[in-house]
Amino acid sequence: MSRVLVIGCGGVASVAIQKCCQADTVFTELCIASRTKEKCDALALKLEGKTKTVITTAKVDADDVNQLIQLINNYKPDLVMNIALPYQDLTIMDACLACGVNYMDTANYEPEDTDDPKWRAIYEKRCKEAGFSAYFDYSWQWAYRKKFEEAGLTALLGCGFDPGVTQAYCAYALKHEFDQIDTIDILDCNGGDHGYAFATNFNPEINLREVSAPGSYWENGHWVEIPPMAIKREYDFDQVGDKDMYLLHHEEIESLAQTIPGVKRIRFFMTFGQSYLDHMRCLEDVGMLSTTPINYNGQEIVPIQFLKALLPDPASLGPRTKGKTNIGCIFTGVKDGKDKTYYIYNVCDHQECYKEVGSQAISYTTGVPAMCGALMMLTGKWIRPGVYTVEEFDPDPFLEALDKYGLPRSENHDPELVD
Ligand code: NDP
Missing domain, CATH: 3.40.50.720 (NAD(P)-binding Rossmann-like Domain)
Incomplete structure (x- = not known):
């Protein structure tokens, strides 16, 4: 109640x-x-x-x-x-x-x-x-x-998928799979196709800011910052296939660097197609990603907000988007004195999400964890006075809720690693 x-x-x-x-x-x-x-x-x-x-x-x-x-x-x-x-x-x-x-x-x-x-x-x-x-x-x-x-x-x-579930995966790996986690690679793959030359899967302003920013990762106790999209890797994602992915700064790295004891490196990769990157670079070059208001014919306009008005509403992508997302974490570390690797991830189908709730998988993979996080709080499992990120709470009931409400986990104890 x-x-x-x-x-x-x-x-x-x-x-x-x-x-x-x-x-x-x-x-x-x-x-x-x-x-x-x-x-x-x-x-x-x-x-x-x-x-x-x-x-x-x-x-x-x-x-x-x-x-x-x-x-x-x-x-x-x-x-x-x-x-x-x-x-x-x-x-x-x-x-x-x-x-x-x-x-x-x-x-x-x-x-x-x-x-x-x-x-x-x-x-x-x-x-x-x-x-x-x-x-x-x-x-x-x-x-x-x-x-x-x-x-x-x-x-x-930050109780969406990333941030959110990715941190619960880290807490789960630490609780059940490792005595010591050395490296974490968070891999966010969207294998969906909406048929537009360019559209963002969630709020365009937030999305474009995130991906046009310099990338950075955590290594040996400090941040390493690199130019936007400077580190590219290819990865063969389960149920999606080969995709190009790029190293981005992402918010959960900041909290995980503090909450996973002794972790040596944390990186975040997201997949992008060439068409998305070409459009984004062009929009940035002409100033359309700017948040600084300009005066146009006597009216104040914020370029990125005007761009948002031109782009398809992310909510309208649902019926058109086909394919799957695959988001998860690859760990290396030590258990019982032996080196080991572990990959935990979720695969989500855009069309299945649309059939169930009328949205594509990006909104689905964020909305379900938000509901499951609320469920943890309302049932008293994740109540502790203070301000916390997801990995600071017991991951078990949360992952069970995700399994039940539409985002089941998959595991691989011998994954391909990212170099
Ligand atoms: P949308 O733009 O689709 O929705 C935002 C909603 O907030 C709209 O209903 C909007 O109202 C409302 N809103 C905006 N400003 C105000 C305001 N001042 N007062 C009241 N309501 C307001 O965004 P998304 O649903 O895509 O994203 C929601 C959140 O989820 C964002 O914070 C986003 O960063 C986050 N997110 C997190 C992810 C994760 O994995 N952790 C992944 C994806 C998103 P209106 O309809 O009037 O515009």
Whole structure:
């Protein structure tokens, strides 16, 4: 029996909400609140008669802490699931603290305006001290640790697939497969084809920022930063086949470097086709990925937001996308004095996801873990005052929930390694 407030009603939230409604003995009441209330109403209507979960909807601007506080105080949820954008992480955390409610999200904080001088000064200091230049990092949300501890509240950060499930895979490997993990390679392969020359699988602004940034990895206690897409490898993915993949900076490396004792190297690779990379380079060269507003015919326009308006809505890719995703982690390390390797991953079929929830696998592989993370919190398995990432909790019940709710794990004890 629980009341949950979901903020956001985009691609990921719509999957998470539908999956919450499949577990209607736990998610008994749910309020869907977002900037565009019509989207919340449409989803509530789609679910009518298909679940026992009692659904209400609300309009909220999650950039406004006061609006959030009013909504939370009115609805009185046990948990707030932030599935809006990373820009809203801090305002929603503030509102949860003010109202005494547990919090979770699927991606770590980054500012909408990266030219804001106040943010920029802190960012530039962090780049020098930490050694990586991504706009997003955990420092902003880790700064809330003491506040959540003192309030007796839990904040669960980054509970999608990557970040999220990938960290649970690391915790699982450490618990069951290794005495010491030496290296972790996180491999994110999307073998899906939507038939467009160029489209992003989730929010274009967030996606394009992520992949146009310098890559970086963790090695021997420090970050190594490289130019965007400078390290390329080929890998033969189970049920997908050979794909080119590129080393990217990714947020879970930052927390895993602290939580996996003695780990020597952590890298993250994502697959991209040549057409995607050519389009992205061109858009970047002409300034379309910029977040700095320009004045066009008397109107202020942010180039990347204008581009978002031109690109296909990621939610519309569902019916067109065919193929599979394969996301997981390859480990090397030691067990009982012997060297060993281990690969744990999930394969997810775009069309199967579409048949079940009307979304492609990228939203599905993020929305299901968000729901399973909420399930862990609501059933008391992942409740501990403070601010935590997924690998800091027991991976076993979470992976069991993922097996049950649509993202079963596969294992390989003799995987091909990435050089
Ligand atoms: P979408 O753009 O599809 O959806 C975002 C939703 O948030 C929309 O409903 C939007 O409303 C709403 N929203 C945006 N700003 C506000 C605001 N100020 N107040 C209230 N609502 C707001 O994004 P996705 O569903 O693709 O992504 C959701 C989250 O999941 C993101 O944080 C993303 O980074 C993360 N993600 C995590 C992954 C992982 O594996 N961990 C993978 C993929 C995504 P409106 O409809 O009005 O625009």
